[in-house]
Amino acid sequence: MRVALFVPCYVDQFYPNVAIATMQLLQNLGVDVDFPEQQTCCGQPMANGGFEDYTAGCNKNFIRSFTGYDYVVSPSGSCVLHVKDHLHDASNEAAATTVRTRVYELCEFLTDVLKVKQLDVSFRGRVALHQGCHGQRGLQLGSSSERMLPFFSKPMQLLQMVKDIEMVPLLRGDECCGFGGTFCVTEEAVSAAMGNSKISDYMQHNAQVLTGTDMSCLMHQEGLIRRQRLPIRVLHIAEILCGNS
Amino acid sequence: MSFTHTSHPKAAAEFVQNTNRMNWHDEALWFIRTKRDRIAQTVPDWELLRQQASEIKAHTLSKLDTYLQQFEENAIANGVTVHWAADAAEHNAIVLKLLQKVGATKIVKSKSMLTEECHLNPFLEKQGIEVVDTDLGERIVQLRNEPPSHIVLPAIHIKKEEVGQLFHEHLGTKKGSADPQYLTNAAREHLRQKFLAADAAITGVNFAVAETGGFVVCTNEGNADLGAHLAKLHIACMGIEKVIPQTKDLGVFLRLLARSATGQAITTYSSHFVKPAPGAEMHIVIVDNGRSTQLGREDFRNSLKCIRCGACMNTCPVYRRSGGHSYHNAVAGPIGAILAPNIDMKEYADLPFASTLCGSCTDVCPVKIDIHNQLYKWRQVLTREGHAPAAKKAGMKMMASVLASPKKFSFSGKMARRMLRWFPKLAVNGTLNPWGRQRELPKVPDQSFREWYKQHKKETK
Structure with a gap:
């Protein structure tokens, strides 16, 4: 099984520890992981901004970097959803299609492909989970509260394998945090207000740690938390699951 | 009442600035969303019902011309006069002509988002005709000289104390009273006079049934019935997408509509209109106003499935914090943001960007419109049609070039x-x-x- 690690561009630059944790987590589970060094970005920042037509270069580079692997795994539901929905190459659509079908968000790779049933790690603390909307509703990593279907959550399933962890219930568990890519600056007022609602939910439930499947949502919420000097530590789910946090 | 144009981010920031009001607005709508969740849970196979509704609408849209003609034929056979309007101006002119023909100067109107879309009220007022919105929320915003901020809850942005002050000024209620029951009673007295004096009633249409030529109007206040039964002239205005094939389809849509809208099992009144009462006139105005253009846009066709329940607004975390007026369109929120650019791309180029693409709207929609995907697609269309700011375009180009090269x-x-x-x-x-x-x-x-x-x-x- 040839597995490639796809590290979102901003994680590469600002959160190397998240990528390292992802790599270690996969290695702990016996997976041989490559990091194709030519990779850059999935193109989502342009596409969500309305400039899908500018993503041809990113798409080509993405396909070049990840062709030949059985699985492409990434610690981001949002970037994975973008690839699944929008990775195309007019000059080589077959290659694009192959990559699209082989890309997995980290949690779903663990639960659905590796079929992880136990993790030999522990974490002490009261933890709130923020499932990014693109992962949750887009990739269906978890059931959404709008739909009348049985509850499930792949990230929660994994967190519950961690010893000593205490997951806190939330009032509005799957409300969007307001990051939304360029939305976080073009609609700064609403974006921050949405983030603050999430944070007050965590505070009300005495969460000590905020975790999630997308560093972009967490970066936005961490920015608000740090500005307000609130006692909440922010960790990507990979950092908890790999046991090194 | 129409809008003055302020971009969504600017209007939203103003709404957000009043933190108390924003939080209260957010909580009020979230309360309705949770009420909807609770009642949807009690329906076995809710998801199947959504699927069925979506498929009936898809089928109807694929044969829209046939069903509209069938509806017209049956309505005429029932003794109803049917009019066709290509756009808002034609719609308003038809309504005016019908009113002038009988010399009507006092009109009561129950809720109709179509007449909001066509700006019928200011048009008729210019001709010296009094139009009174009889839905309580609509009447409140009308007295404030404002457009509705929500399609189902038009005055959701206003607090009861403000209603108290407004009614004190316009209806002579006690100063400082904000008791909902007292204020509602005052509105009832006031509206009752308007109903009794009205020369004509205008209503919207929730569902027009092709096989019978009848139509259904849903209200919680019974104001559509009161208006239509008391006046000698009833004009019902509907968009072309309101037609459904059969009466039995109502069993699907009526189960979904009120549950999705307000968390009620059904609206208090689901009134079936078929033919005019003896000595009275009934007219139906069927309006296109851009809908056939949207029907022709494959990516956006599904937006015409909308049954105007407002669930996407109640669930939208942006709408709940930016308020309905920030969308500067008759229909606000996620659904408004995919309908409005069809009518005017330049004017509404900001709306598809007023979203994080979280997808909650799509999951809540009772007719399964892929709203967030259409928001994404509108962004691409607007950019291609040249509605992106030049600075953004330059920035994006540079970013794309950096990100494409290791x-x-x-x-x-x-x-x-x-x-x-x-x-x-x-x-x-x-x-x-x-x-x-x-x-x-x-x-x-x-x-x-x-x-x-x-x-x-x-x-x-």
């Missing part, structure tokens, strides 16, 4: 991290960078992951 990407990343470490204040200065107004930037690491990987790849293997 070399440029590594280099720029290194530079950016260095800049942030050397001049941290530069990035947090709120005027230069909106990110920093309320948020810290991430702590800058010494190395990127790719730099770390280069050093450690031997040991990681």
Whole structure:
């Protein structure tokens, strides 16, 4: 099984520890992981901004970097959803299609492909989970509260394998945090207000740690938390699951 | 009442500034969303019902011309006069002509988003005709000289104390009274006089049934019935997408509509109109106003499935915090943001961007419109049609060129991290960078992951 690690561009630059944790987590589970060094970005920042037509270069580079692997795994539901929905190459659509079908968000790779049933790690603390909307509703990593279907959550399933962890219930568990890519600056007022609602939910439930499947949502919420000097530590789910946090 | 144009981000920021009102608005709508969840849970196979509704609408849209003609034929056979309007201006002219023909000067109107879309009220008022909105929420915003901020809850942005003040000024209620029961009673007295004096009644249409030529109007206040039964002339205005094939389809849509809208099992009144009472006239105005254009846009056709329940507004985390007026369109929220650009791309180019694409609207929609996907697609269309700001275009072009090249990407990343470490204040200065107004930037690491990987790849293997 040839597995490639796809590290979102901003994680590469600002959160190397998240990528390292992802790599270690996969290695702990016996997976041989490559990091194709030519990779850059999935193109989502342009596409969500309305400039899908500018993503041809990113798409080509993405396909070049990840062709030949059985699985492409990434610690981001949002970037994975973008690839699944929008990775195309007019000059080589077959290659694009192959990559699209082989890309997995980290949690779903663990639960659905590796079929992880136990993790030999522990974490002490009261933890709130923020499932990014693109992962949750887009990739269906978890059931959404709008739909009348049985509850499930792949990230929660994994967190519950961690010893000593205490997951806190939330009032509005799957409300969007307001990051939304360029939305976080073009609609700064609403974006921050949405983030603050999430944070007050965590505070009300005495969460000590905020975790999630997308560093972009967490970066936005961490920015608000740090500005307000609130006692909440922010960790990507990979950092908890790999046991090194 | 029409809108003056302020872009969504600007109007939203103004609404957000009043934190108390924003939180209260958010809570009020979230309460309705949870009420909807509770009642939807009691329906076995809710998801199947949504699927069925979506398929009936898809089928109807695929044969819209046939069903509309069938509806017209049956309505005429019932003794109803049917009119066709290509756009808002034609619609308004038809309504005016019908009113003038019988010399009507006092009109009562129950809720109709179509007449809001066509700006019928200001048009008729200019002709010296009094139009009274009889839905309580609509009447409140009408007295405030404002458009509705929500399609089902038109005055959801207004607090009861403000209603008290408004009624004190317009209806002579006691100063300082904000008791909902007292105020509702005052509105009831006031509206009753209007109903009794009305020369004509205008209503909307929730569902027009092709096989019978009848139509259904849903209200909680019975105001459509009161108006239509008391006046000698009833004009019902509907968009072309309101037709459904059969009466039995109502069993699907009526189960979904009120549950999705307000968390009620059904609206208090689901009134079936078939033919005029003896001595009275009944007219139906069927309006296109851009809908056939939308029908022709494959990516956006599904938006015409909308049954105007407002669930996407109640669930939208942006709408709940920006208020309905920030969408500067008769239909606000996620559904408004995919309908409005069809009518005027330039005017509404900001709306598809007023979303995080979280997808809650799509999951809540009772007719399964893929709203967030259409928001994404409108963004692409608007950019291609030249409605993106020049500075944004230039920025995006540069970003695309950096992100497509591994070399440029590594280099720029290194530079950016260095800049942030050397001049941290530069990035947090709120005027230069909106990110920093309320948020810290991430702590800058010494190395990127790719730099770390280069050093450690031997040991990681």
